[in-house]
Amino acid sequence: MLIRKPSDIRSSEITSETNYLNRRDFIRAGAIAGGSIISSGAIGAIVPDSRLAPLTNIAKSPLSTSEMLNSFEDISTYNNFYEFGLQKGDPVVNAENFKPRPWSIKVSGHAEKTGVIDFDDFMKPFDLEERIYRMRCVEAWSMVIPWVGISLADVVKHFQPTSKAQYVAFETLEDRERMPGQKGWSLDWPYREGLTIAEAINPLTILAVGLYGNAIPNQNGAPIRLVVPWKYGFKGIKSIVGIKFMSSQPQTSWNMANPSEYGFYANVNPEVDHPRWSQARERRIGGGIFDKKRKTLMFNGYGEQVAHLYKDLNLRRNF
Ligand SMILES: Nc1nc2c(c(=O)[nH]1)N[C@H]1C(S)=C(S)[C@@H](COP(=O)(O)O)O[C@H]1N2
Ligand SMILES: [Mo]
Numbered sequence: 001m002l003i004r005k006p007s008d009i010r011s012s013e014i015t016s017e018t019n020y021l022n023r024r025d026f027i028r029a030g031a032i033a034g035g036s037i038i039s040s041g042a043i044g045a046i047v048p049d050s051r052l053a054p055l056t057n058i059a060k061s062p063l064s065t066s067e068m069l070n071s072f073e074d075i076s077t078y079n080n081f082y083e084f085g086l087q088k089g090d091p092v093v094n095a096e097n098f099k100p101r102p103w104s105i106k107v108s109g110h111a112e113k114t115g116v117i118d119f120d121d122f123m124k125p126f127d128l129e130e131r132i133y134r135m136r137c138v139e140a141w142s143m144v145i146p147w148v149g150i151s152l153a154d155v156v157k158h159f160q161p162t163s164k165a166q167y168v169a170f171e172t173l174e175d176r177e178r179m180p181g182q183k184g185w186s187l188d189w190p191y192r193e194g195l196t197i198a199e200a201i202n203p204l205t206i207l208a209v210g211l212y213g214n215a216i217p218n219q220n221g222a223p224i225r226l227v228v229p230w231k232y233g234f235k236g237i238k239s240i241v242g243i244k245f246m247s248s249q250p251q252t253s254w255n256m257a258n259p260s261e262y263g264f265y266a267n268v269n270p271e272v273d274h275p276r277w278s279q280a281r282e283r284r285i286g287g288g289i290f291d292k293k294r295k296t297l298m299f300n301g302y303g304e305q306v307a308h309l310y311k312d313l314n315l316r317r318n319f
Contacts (some may be wrong), residue, residue: 019204041048041189042055044151045123047122047209053214053215054215055128055214057127058210060130063135065132065144067134069145069146070144070285074285076211076217076219077089077091078285079219080233080234083238086186090181091218098179099178100239101119104116104122105243106241107241107243108243109169109246110161110164110247111159111160112160114159117221119224128148129150129151131148132202133227133229134229135229135233136233136296137234138233140281141283143295145211147206148208149210150207152201153200153203155166155243157201159243161197166197167194168196168197169250169251170192170194170195170244171191171244172192172237173190174189188253192251194250195228201296202305203305204305205226207225207240208221208224208225223239226240229302234253235266264318265310265315267299268296269298269316269319270296272315279296282296283292
């Protein structure tokens with residue numbers, strides 16, 4: 001495969017927003033002609049093994065926001081992925097040669113179906129959907145991202161968790177050669193995250209494999225990562241190799257590293273400040289210097305769909 005510098009990728013492979021929107025209309029028209037807008041099942045999600053490969057058979061999700069999208073450049077060059085460096089600009093450079101194949105996912109814990117599954121086989125029972133989500137980071141910036149992914153509820157159902165399964169834990173690949181940031185001191189590897197079962201099967205939760213209609217870039221978590229749009233970005237664990245159904249609350253990387261600043265729940269509650277800064281306002285990446293900070297919405301604006309999950313929780317204590 002050709003080794004390309006990030007600057008080359010930028011000029012040749014970034015879909016302009018207008019082209020992209022035309023293409024989406026085209027996809028939607030195709031879906032309507034085919035008799036359904038929402039996925040009908042049984043097509044099977046295919047993610048070709050080549051960088052930024054175009055994805056096909058993507059259904060449009062009615063759960064998408066119509067807010068203005070961030071550019072591919074914003075989304076793929078301003079990243080948090082400590083396995084590839086600590087600065088926002090590091091992952092795009094340091095993940096350049098990462099190969100997200102061969103890839104397998106180990107499903108374990110309290111479920112009827114478990115085992116180590118090759119990524120292509122893992123994807124087959126599910127359908128690709130585009131979900132345009134408002135995303136927010138605990139550092140008080142936000143983006144709007146056109147993810148392509150599969151419903152985590154479908155994945156959970158497929159593996160048939162038993163009644164003991166109250167949580168789902170996720171793990172990133174641990175490989176110091178392929179992920180050079182794991183050689184230095186930063187987090188305790190592998191990166192870990194977790195959700196309650198109710199959060200995992202909420203219709204908004206997806207495992208993303210694509211961005212702007214193409215396979216997801218390495219720096220955004222190739223080949224497969226979690227996306228939970230009502231939570232802080234750090235819940236969105238990248239490059240997943242482990243999914244475990246658990247009876248107790250799993251450990252999570254940022255909570256382990258700094259428990260007073262990062263809780264398990266990671267709820268976007270504008271009234272609860274981060275210990276070192278306010279959470280009341282956020283900066284939309286790409287807005288330019290004249291863009292005013294916007295007011296942060298409870299649950300990142302997804303309260304109607306998710307507030308019921310937390311009705312018995314004190315969100316100041318369970319932050
Ligand atoms: N494996 C892994 N996943 C990770 C991280 C990380 O350092 N390692 N950072 C998290 C944080 S803090 C954020 S904000 C999001 C950023 O995702 P993005 O770069 O696709 O916007 O990834 C999350 N997932
Ligand atoms: Mo983050």
